[in-house]
Amino acid sequence: MRWIFFTLVFGNLLLLATFWQKQGEAAPAPLRALEIPGSVKTLQLVSEAGDSLQPAAPRKVADQREALCYVAGPYADELDARHLLARVSALSLHGRINTVDIESGEPSEYWVHVPPRATREEALRTLKELQKRKFDSYIITQGDLAEGVSLGLFRNKESAYGLQKAVEEFDIPVEVLVVNKSVREYWVEVIEVSQLNERMRERIQAGDKEISWALVECSNAG
The missing domain is CATH 3.30.70.120 (Alpha-Beta Plaits)
Structure with a gap:
């Protein structure tokens, strides 16, 4: 019976030696780097990203409803x-x-005025010219008509346009602004x-x- 035991032990040792020899011969070849086209995004470790990996600021909702x-x-x-x-x-x-x-859309007054002048000095010259011609007037200092010259507000349409025609005879530009009732x-x-x-x-x-x-x-x- 002893020879059978020693035969099994010798066979196992022989198989073990053969296995280790094949493992040494089959060592894996070094891995080749995988080329990635420039258009393909690559992965980056968090430790490599540094400050570039920051949470994006929340976007404001463009269509936020007003209160x-x-x-x-x-x-x-x-x-x-x-x-x-x-x-x-x-x-x-x-x-x-x-x-x-x-x-309301219904006229209430008619404002006769000289359109705004380029400068205050020009507005003053226009004012003096009007006063010399005996037209009551004053310089407008505020609003869209600032630096223009007012010739008065009239409730009567004919009176307003009549004054406009009289002033225009002296080559002074005049307009009539219709002021609607509110x-x-x-x-x-x-x-x-x-x-x-x-x-x-x-x-x-x-x-x-x-x-x-x-x-x-x-x-x-x-």
């Missing part, structure tokens, strides 16, 4: 608007009165939109049947 408020109106009388504002305050809400002037409206603005359900709005409106509610951009939105 909205409820407005109630219009009122022709400011006192009526103040009564509604008092009811708003009584409910611990915050409001304010906004005044809006609406042009109607003043008062609106009450309330900022607590989420609290103004239909029942709350009816409570604030009380007996004011001629007004309505609308959602608009807050006048004091920051």
Whole structure:
């Protein structure tokens, strides 16, 4: 039986020697670098990136909605608007009165004037020329017509255009600006939109049947 044991041991040693010899012969060849086209992005370790790997700043949403408020109106009388504002305050809400002037399209006055001059000195020369010709006038110092010369406001259309024609005879340019009538409206603005359900709005409106509610951009939105 001993010879069988020694034969098995010798066979295992022979197989082990053969295995190690093949492992040495089959050593892997060195890896070749993989060429990557310039158009292909490569990976970079976080430790290699340094400061270049920073979180991107959050982008602002381009279409952010403006803050909205409820407005109630219009009122022709400011006192009526103040009564509604008092009811708003009584409910611990915050409001304010906004005044809006609406042009009616109907002329109310006619402003006869010399268009703005290039300089104040030129405006003064025009003024002196007009006063020498006995036309009441003064220099306009503010607004779009600054450095022009005013010849007066007229309610009568014929009077305004008659003066224009008379001044033009002295080779002085004159224009007539039509000033339309405007109607003043008062609106009450309330900022607590989420609290103004239909029942709350009816409570604030009380007996004011001629007004309505609308959602608009807050006048004091920051």
